[in-house]
Amino acid sequence: MLQVIETKNKIREYILESTFDDVENITDETLIFEKGVLDSMGLLFLIEFLKEEFGITTNDDELVVENFESINNIVAFIENKL
Amino acid sequence: MNTTLKKPFTKDILHIDDIESVCNEIIAKMRTDVAKKLQRRGAVIGISGGIDSSACLALSAKAFGPKNVTAIMLPEQDSSDDSRNLAEELAAAFGVTQTLVENITGALEGFGCYRRRDEAISRVITDFDPSVDKSKIEIKQDPASSLPPAFSITVIRPNGEEVSKLLPVKEYLQIVAASNFKQRSRMSMLYYHAERLHAAVIGTPNKHEVQQGFFVKYGDGGADVMPIGHLYKTQVYQIAAHLGVPQGILDRTPTTDTYTAEQTQEDFFYQMPHKEMDLYWYGWENGYSAEEVSKVMGRTAEEVENIYKNMERKQKTTEYLRMKPIF
Numbered sequence: 001m002l003q004v005i006e007t008k009n010k011i012r013e014y015i016l017e018s019t020f021d022d023v024e025n026i027t028d029e030t031l032i033f034e035k036g037v038l039d040s041m042g043l044l045f046l047i048e049f050l051k052e053e054f055g056i057t058t059n060d061d062e063l064v065v066e067n068f069e070s071i072n073n074i075v076a077f078i079e080n081k082l
Numbered sequence: 083m084n085t086t087l088k089k090p091f092t093k094d095i096l097h098i099d100d101i102e103s104v105c106n107e108i109i110a111k112m113r114t115d116v117a118k119k120l121q122r123r124g125a126v127i128g129i130s131g132g133i134d135s136s137a138c139l140a141l142s143a144k145a146f147g148p149k150n151v152t153a154i155m156l157p158e159q160d161s162s163d164d165s166r167n168l169a170e171e172l173a174a175a176f177g178v179t180q181t182l183v184e185n186i187t188g189a190l191e192g193f194g195c196y197r198r199r200d201e202a203i204s205r206v207i208t209d210f211d212p213s214v215d216k217s218k219i220e221i222k223q224d225p226a227s228s229l230p231p232a233f234s235i236t237v238i239r240p241n242g243e244e245v246s247k248l249l250p251v252k253e254y255l256q257i258v259a260a261s262n263f264k265q266r267s268r269m270s271m272l273y274y275h276a277e278r279l280h281a282a283v284i285g286t287p288n289k290h291e292v293q294q295g296f297f298v299k300y301g302d303g304g305a306d307v308m309p310i311g312h313l314y315k316t317q318v319y320q321i322a323a324h325l326g327v328p329q330g331i332l333d334r335t336p337t338t339d340t341y342t343a344e345q346t347q348e349d350f351f352y353q354m355p356h357k358e359m360d361l362y363w364y365g366w367e368n369g370y371s372a373e374e375v376s377k378v379m380g381r382t383a384e385e386v387e388n389i390y391k392n393m394e395r396k397q398k399t400t401e402y403l404r405m406k407p408i409f
Contacts, residue, residue, distance in 0.1 A: 033228065033230055034391070036395070036398070038230075039230055039398070039399040040230035040231055040232065040395070040399060041251070041399070042230075043230050044232055044251035044254060045251050047232075047248075047250070047251070048250055051250070059248065060247070060248045063223060063229065063232055064227070064229065065228050068229055069228070069229070
């Protein structure tokens with residue numbers, strides 16, 4: 001559980017640092033692509049961040065909305081891969 | 083109360099009824115823009131054998147007279163021979179005799195275009211051999227997905243075997259940046275000839291390329307006049323056919339002619355055939371509901387909504403390309 005919280009915080013921190021968005025705008029449920037928080041380049045940089053921070057490699061077939069649409073989904077994706 | 087009624091959405095909604103008048107309006111505007119606003123004499127245009135540059139050459143020949151148009155083919159080592167043959171046929175069809183071939187391979191080698199691109203590919207597909215393998219980048223996702231598109235690199239071996247991998251961000255950016263030397267070198271060469279002749283450079287991007295950012299800033303986006311920048315590709319085809327562009331060009335699948343492997347514009351960027359994309363773009367731009375469009379296009383309303391979002395996203399994220407320097 002602690003690990004999940006830590007992962008969540010790292011992702012939120014990454015998104016906030018790279019977008020200069022306000023903390024209150026991004027919850028664990030925010031649809032980060034739908035809301036325009038991250039764009040297509042943002043997705044590529046996020047994939048790079050997951051690799052550097054968690055050692056997670058994203059494959060072509062994993063590039064689906066269910067794995068990336070919110071912080072909660074990204075955390076679930078990471079947990080499944082670890 | 084606004085009583086203007088929109089036309090019902092149909093697959094023919096982009097058809098230009100009075101094509102002759104539309105062509106004449108573009109031609110008249112080109113004359114005013116080049117002669118009066120820019121104070122230049124005639125036109126220089128890069129031709130590739132593709133539909134957009136062909137339509138622009140046809141319009142230029144009508145606007146300025148064939149003798150005041152210089153058509154320049156700008157091949158490099160990755161260009162297909164078809165492109166050159168079709169470009170020659172096109173210039174002949176419109177009586178343009180001032181045609182030049184400027185091979186930019188040497189310039190690109192000087193910039194390290196091929197080396198820098200191939201280095202990045204080799205970091206992703208380690209046994210890539212640029213001397214025999216062909217390569218291209220493409221989007222493999224469904225355009226109706228609500229996730230933004232990401233590019234994959236595909237390497238094609240001499241035996242036809244294909245290896246494809248999702249491109250990490252650093253390699254994606256390096257491949258694109260290196261490949262963009264091609265369009266920027268072409269732009270430099272076109273301006274050399276335009277300045278030598280005191281002529282204007284005619285830019286060939288169509289409405290989609292301009293609005294969705296499918297052009298290289300200061301590359302093919304660098305021009306003085308863009309006569310088809312407001313037209314959907316479907317309409318560019320209609321104009322080209324009306325003006326008499328050779329059938330071989332009208333029948334050709336639009337390609338990027340940028341990477342060593344054959345690559346359609348659909349694979350590279352648009353994710354769907356241009357006829358479909360035009361209709362979705364028109365629907366989105368003109369406020370047709372996803373539900374109305376879905377009935378005509380044979381997709382669900384949710385899928386059309388996602389395609390709309392994808393288009394909106396592309397327009398927003400490529401705003402940088404259309405911006406002038408900020409000061």
